[in-house]
Amino acid sequence: MNIKIAVIDTGISKIFDKKVNIEHFYLYNNEIVSGYKEPIEQHGTLCLKEILKQKVAFDILDINIANSYNELQLNGIILGIKKAINERADIINISLGINEHSEKLYQACQEAVEHNIAIISAASHSGEVSYPADLKNVVSIQVHSEHNIEKVKKIDDSTLSVYMSNNIVQFGNSATALNCTSMAAANFSGILGKKLDGIPFYDKFSILKKDYGLKLDSSKNLVEKLDYKKCKIYNELENKKVAVIMLPSQKSQEIDKYIKLNNIVAFYDHDLKDFYSFEQPAQLEHDFDVILIINTKECKVKISDEISAHFKNRKMIYLGEFEGNITDETLIYKHEDFYTENLATLSKPVILISGIGTNLNKFDVQTNLMRNFAQNHLEAKAISYNPEGSLYGYDIFKYPTKVTFPDIVCSINNYMCAAEEKENFNVWTINVGGGCFFINNQNKNTFGKLITSYLDACNVDIFILCINNFIDVKTLKFYILKLKNMGIEEILLLFSKNSFHLYSMEKKNGINVYELDNASYEKSLNFLRENVSEHIFTLDDLENNNLYNHVIKTLTSR
Amino acid sequence: MFLSKIIETNIGDYIYDAVNNKIIHLPEDLSGEIKREVFSEKYFEFINENELRDFRDPIKFNIRSYKLYSDNEFKKILKRSINSITLCVTENCNLRCEYCCYMEKYLDSNYKLKNMTKEVAFKAIDFLMENSSDSNVVYVSFYGGEPFLQFNLIKSCVEYCKEKYPFKIPSYNLTTNGLLFESDDIIDFVIKNKFHMLVSLDGTKKSHDEHRKDLFNKPSFDKVFKNLIKIYKKDPKFFKSSVGISAVATSVNRCKSQYAFLDMICKSNINFTSAKLMGPFKKTLNEKLPFHTKDQIDDTEFEFIKEYILNSMKIYHNGFNNEGETTEIYPGDFCIPSVRRNFISPEGKIIICERVDDRNEIFTIGDIYNGIDLDRLNKLFDITLEKAQKCKNCWAARFADFCFKDIFDLSAEHCKQCSQEVYAGLKRYIEEIKNNKEIIIYLENMSVE
Structure with a gap:
C-alpha cells in the first residue's frame, strides 16, 4: 500500500494526474470539497515535484486552500489538516505559514499526531515566528546549502535543516529558488514517505526520533489569568x-x-x-x-x-x-485556571485529609466533617478531586496528570486566596486525591507531589492521614516526622478497614483493595496503638463524631 | 556457601546475599579465594565490616503460604472484587500454528473441539457482574481457538451487556490471529465497541510464516498484514490505542529483522513472548533448528526490547528496595487468583487462567453456576506451597519467575534455567545502575504491567 501524502498548498496542476495517483480537493465556501481547481500559481506543484524526487509511488492528496484572491488563511490550513486526517494521510506537507498563533490550529495538529500523521512544515526565512512550523507538535524545516554536512541535520527537538541546492527552477512564467524552506519541507516529506514505504502503520514519531533525534512535544502550558468563579x-x-x-x-x-x-x-x-x-x-x-x-x-x-x-x-x-x-471537563476546575505568578497569605484554618494510598475513606472523613460543620452552623469550604463532591457543593478539581513546580503551588494558593476574598466561610477541608507518600513505586512521584504542593501553598492546621494495616510502623513514624518537620503540629490518623492486595502493588492499573475481617483489623489497630503516639481514629470514631470533636477542640484551642 | 551467589560483572565481582537481600562488591583477591573455597582472615574481615553472616553456615528459606487472606476476607473478595472473565468461545481455529498449546487437541482425531453456547456465555457474564461491585472496571475477554469463528456469539454477549448492565459496560479484550478481519462487519464492530485486541503477528513475513500456517499448510502473513493495514486505515487512533501485537519468539524465527519490524510499529502494546515447548512443537523445532543461523542481536538497539529489560530491572530494583532481611519468602510472581483472571471453558468451568493446562483438575476453581469454590482455591494454594518448597535452598528464590501455571513444571531443568535468568538479571542490574542516577530515577518512577 502506497504512503499517502497530503499537500496543503496553492493546488497541484492536473498535468501530474497521469503520472501520480492524485486526489484533488479545494476550499469552497469554508469547506474542503472534492474536485479540481486550477491553481493560480505553481507553488503547490513545485512542492509535489520535490516530493516525487524520491522515486517512490505515493498517493497524493492535493488540498488547495488558496481562496479566489490566491490568499492563504488560517481557517484554510485548519480545514485542510482536518480533511487530511479524514482521508487517512500518513504525512501532511504544509510548505507555508502564518504569523498568527491559534489554539484551533494547534488542536488540529494535535489531532493529526493522535492519528499517527506527521506534519512537515516550512520554517520562516526571515526568522520570524511562523505557524504551524513553530508549533511543538509539527516538524519545522529549515534549509542549508552546505555540501559538507549531512543532508538532514537536527537543529532542535522539533526542527530539521535540509540540504537544498542553489538552483532556480522555471515553471510556466515564474521562477522559484529551490533553496527555500518550502521546497525543503516538501523534499523532507518525500524522504520520510520513502522510509515508511509499504507500512503505513509504522510509528512516524518513533522514526523521527530514532533517525533524526526529534522529540515532538504535544503538551502545552496553559496560562490564564486568575478569575474566581463558582464551579x-x-x-x-x-x-x-x-x-x-x-x-x-x-x-x-x-x-x-x-x-x-x-x-x-x-x-x-x-x-x-x-x-x-x-x-x-x-x-x-x-x-x-x-x-x-x-x-x-x-x-x-x-x-x-x-x-x-x-x-x-x-x-x-x-x-x-x-x-x-x-x-464535560469544563464543568469542574483545573488548577491551570488559577495560575498566576504570585503567592499570597491565607487566613482561614486548613484541615487537610490525605492517605497513604487509595480507598482509605478520605472522602468519608471529609463528608463527616462537612456534615458536622453544617449541623453546628459553621460554614466550611471543601476542595475535592472526587466528583462525588458535586452532590454537596464542594469545589471539584480535575486530578492533575502532571504536577509541575512551582506553577501548581501558585495555582492552588491563588485559588484559595480568591475564594477567601469572595466567599464567607470559617474553615477549609481539603481532600487531596491520590496518596500522601509512596506505598509502592507506582505512585511515588505524582501523588506525593500534589500533597507537597498543598503544604507549600497553604499552612495546614490539622493533617488527617488515612492509613491501613499495609503500612509498617517504622515507615509511618518516618512519614509523621517528615510532616512535623514541614511545620504541621497536629497529625491525626484514621485507620481504615480496607487493605491492599499485595500482588497488585506494582501494577499500572492500580492497587486492588479488600476489606479486613474484624479479627485482623483489631489486631492491627492494637499493634498500631502500642507503637504510635498520635491519635488514632477508627471508622466507628468517625461515625460517633469523635474525630470531629477532636478537630474542633484543636481549632478552638489555638 | 548457603543462599548466596558470586555475580561476575564487567565492573568486578559482587556477592548477593539472598537472606539480607543485599549485593556487596567483593575485592578481586577475596573473590578469587572464595571461588576456590579458601576462607582466610580476609573473608572474616569482609563479613564483619559489612555486617554479613558467615555464608558457610547452613541456612534455608521458609516458604510462606500463598494464601494471604483469611477465609472470611476471601469470601468477601470473591463476592465483590472479581474483575475479569476470559470466555473460551471456541476451541476451533483456522490456523494450525506449530507452537499452539491446542496442537495436541488438533492432532487428536478422537477429540471433539468445543464451542461455547450463548447460555454459558451469558451466565458467565452474570457471574462477573454479580461479584464485582468493588471493581473499578470489569473485563470480558474473548479467547479461542480463533474467537471470531464465533462472531455471532461475541455480538450477542456485547448486546447482552448493553441491555442488562448499561452502567457497567465491560472493557472488551480479544486475542485473534487477524485472518477474519477481511470482514468489514467485524472491523466496524470492534471499533464501535472499543475492543482491545491482541493480534498475533510474529514480525516480518519470514519470521511469521515459519510457524503460522493454515489448515492446508499455507502461510498467513500476507493476509494478516493486509488486514492490519485495513484496520489502521479505517481508524488509526483505534489501531494505535487498541490493537496490540502479540509476537512469539522461537529459536528459529528470532532475528534482527523481526525485532526491527516490531520496534517501529505504531503501537503502545507489543507483547513479545517465548513459545512454550509443547510436545509437537519441540519435535518441529528440533527438525528446523540445524538449518537456521541466528543473528547477533544487540537488544538495546530496540525500544520495545528496552522496555522489557527495564521491566525486568525494575523487579530487581524493587526487590532490593522494598524487601529487607528475612528468611520468610514467597517465591514467584502470582496474581490474586479468581480476581484478575477467570478462564471460562466452553462448558462453563472456571479455570484459574487461560495459560494453565486445563486438563489438570487442580486448576478448575469453580463453575459459572455455583461460583468460585473456596475449598478448591485453598487446595491450589496448598499444592503451590508444597511445590515451591523446592525454592527453600535456592539463592535465586526471591526473584524466581513462576506462577500457578508453572507449579507442575518445576523440574530440575526449570530450576536451572530460572537461576540462570536471575543471575543474568542481577548482572545486568548491577552493571546498569552503577553510577547511573538517571536509570535509577527512571526505574523508581516506572510501573510494570
Whole structure:
C-alpha cells in the first residue's frame, strides 16, 4: 500500500494526474470539497515535484486552500489538516505559514499526531515566528546549502535543516529558488514517505526520533489569568431538579442526605432499575430535569451508547472518568485556571485529609466533617478531586496528570486566596486525591507531589492521614516526622478497614483493595496503638463524631 | 556457601546475599579465594565490616503460604472484587500454528473441539457482574481457538451487556490471529465497541510464516498484514490505542529483522513472548533448528526490547528496595487468583487462567453456576506451597519467575534455567545502575504491567 501524502498548498496542476495517483480537493465556501481547481500559481506543484524526487509511488492528496484572491488563511490550513486526517494521510506537507498563533490550529495538529500523521512544515526565512512550523507538535524545516554536512541535520527537538541546492527552477512564467524552506519541507516529506514505504502503520514519531533525534512535544502550558468563579457544574444544576446515577452502584446508598444539595431529588437504584426519592421509604420519582452520572473511581467506565436515548428529553451530565469523551471537563476546575505568578497569605484554618494510598475513606472523613460543620452552623469550604463532591457543593478539581513546580503551588494558593476574598466561610477541608507518600513505586512521584504542593501553598492546621494495616510502623513514624518537620503540629490518623492486595502493588492499573475481617483489623489497630503516639481514629470514631470533636477542640484551642 | 551467589560483572565481582537481600562488591583477591573455597582472615574481615553472616553456615528459606487472606476476607473478595472473565468461545481455529498449546487437541482425531453456547456465555457474564461491585472496571475477554469463528456469539454477549448492565459496560479484550478481519462487519464492530485486541503477528513475513500456517499448510502473513493495514486505515487512533501485537519468539524465527519490524510499529502494546515447548512443537523445532543461523542481536538497539529489560530491572530494583532481611519468602510472581483472571471453558468451568493446562483438575476453581469454590482455591494454594518448597535452598528464590501455571513444571531443568535468568538479571542490574542516577530515577518512577 502506497504512503499517502497530503499537500496543503496553492493546488497541484492536473498535468501530474497521469503520472501520480492524485486526489484533488479545494476550499469552497469554508469547506474542503472534492474536485479540481486550477491553481493560480505553481507553488503547490513545485512542492509535489520535490516530493516525487524520491522515486517512490505515493498517493497524493492535493488540498488547495488558496481562496479566489490566491490568499492563504488560517481557517484554510485548519480545514485542510482536518480533511487530511479524514482521508487517512500518513504525512501532511504544509510548505507555508502564518504569523498568527491559534489554539484551533494547534488542536488540529494535535489531532493529526493522535492519528499517527506527521506534519512537515516550512520554517520562516526571515526568522520570524511562523505557524504551524513553530508549533511543538509539527516538524519545522529549515534549509542549508552546505555540501559538507549531512543532508538532514537536527537543529532542535522539533526542527530539521535540509540540504537544498542553489538552483532556480522555471515553471510556466515564474521562477522559484529551490533553496527555500518550502521546497525543503516538501523534499523532507518525500524522504520520510520513502522510509515508511509499504507500512503505513509504522510509528512516524518513533522514526523521527530514532533517525533524526526529534522529540515532538504535544503538551502545552496553559496560562490564564486568575478569575474566581463558582464551579460551572453548579450553574448547570441551578434551578433544576436533579437525579443522580452513582457508579459504582453501591455508592447510591452512601449519599449523605443531610448535606446534599436541595435540588438533588432522586437517585438511581441499580437493582430496581429506576429513580427513587430520598424519602423513607423511597418512592418512585420521575420529576427531574437533569441526570447527573457520577463515576467516583479513577478508572474510565463505559456506559452503553443507548443510555442517552433511553433517558431522552433530559439533560445528561457526566462527571468523573468515562470512556468516549462524554465528560464535560469544563464543568469542574483545573488548577491551570488559577495560575498566576504570585503567592499570597491565607487566613482561614486548613484541615487537610490525605492517605497513604487509595480507598482509605478520605472522602468519608471529609463528608463527616462537612456534615458536622453544617449541623453546628459553621460554614466550611471543601476542595475535592472526587466528583462525588458535586452532590454537596464542594469545589471539584480535575486530578492533575502532571504536577509541575512551582506553577501548581501558585495555582492552588491563588485559588484559595480568591475564594477567601469572595466567599464567607470559617474553615477549609481539603481532600487531596491520590496518596500522601509512596506505598509502592507506582505512585511515588505524582501523588506525593500534589500533597507537597498543598503544604507549600497553604499552612495546614490539622493533617488527617488515612492509613491501613499495609503500612509498617517504622515507615509511618518516618512519614509523621517528615510532616512535623514541614511545620504541621497536629497529625491525626484514621485507620481504615480496607487493605491492599499485595500482588497488585506494582501494577499500572492500580492497587486492588479488600476489606479486613474484624479479627485482623483489631489486631492491627492494637499493634498500631502500642507503637504510635498520635491519635488514632477508627471508622466507628468517625461515625460517633469523635474525630470531629477532636478537630474542633484543636481549632478552638489555638 | 548457603543462599548466596558470586555475580561476575564487567565492573568486578559482587556477592548477593539472598537472606539480607543485599549485593556487596567483593575485592578481586577475596573473590578469587572464595571461588576456590579458601576462607582466610580476609573473608572474616569482609563479613564483619559489612555486617554479613558467615555464608558457610547452613541456612534455608521458609516458604510462606500463598494464601494471604483469611477465609472470611476471601469470601468477601470473591463476592465483590472479581474483575475479569476470559470466555473460551471456541476451541476451533483456522490456523494450525506449530507452537499452539491446542496442537495436541488438533492432532487428536478422537477429540471433539468445543464451542461455547450463548447460555454459558451469558451466565458467565452474570457471574462477573454479580461479584464485582468493588471493581473499578470489569473485563470480558474473548479467547479461542480463533474467537471470531464465533462472531455471532461475541455480538450477542456485547448486546447482552448493553441491555442488562448499561452502567457497567465491560472493557472488551480479544486475542485473534487477524485472518477474519477481511470482514468489514467485524472491523466496524470492534471499533464501535472499543475492543482491545491482541493480534498475533510474529514480525516480518519470514519470521511469521515459519510457524503460522493454515489448515492446508499455507502461510498467513500476507493476509494478516493486509488486514492490519485495513484496520489502521479505517481508524488509526483505534489501531494505535487498541490493537496490540502479540509476537512469539522461537529459536528459529528470532532475528534482527523481526525485532526491527516490531520496534517501529505504531503501537503502545507489543507483547513479545517465548513459545512454550509443547510436545509437537519441540519435535518441529528440533527438525528446523540445524538449518537456521541466528543473528547477533544487540537488544538495546530496540525500544520495545528496552522496555522489557527495564521491566525486568525494575523487579530487581524493587526487590532490593522494598524487601529487607528475612528468611520468610514467597517465591514467584502470582496474581490474586479468581480476581484478575477467570478462564471460562466452553462448558462453563472456571479455570484459574487461560495459560494453565486445563486438563489438570487442580486448576478448575469453580463453575459459572455455583461460583468460585473456596475449598478448591485453598487446595491450589496448598499444592503451590508444597511445590515451591523446592525454592527453600535456592539463592535465586526471591526473584524466581513462576506462577500457578508453572507449579507442575518445576523440574530440575526449570530450576536451572530460572537461576540462570536471575543471575543474568542481577548482572545486568548491577552493571546498569552503577553510577547511573538517571536509570535509577527512571526505574523508581516506572510501573510494570
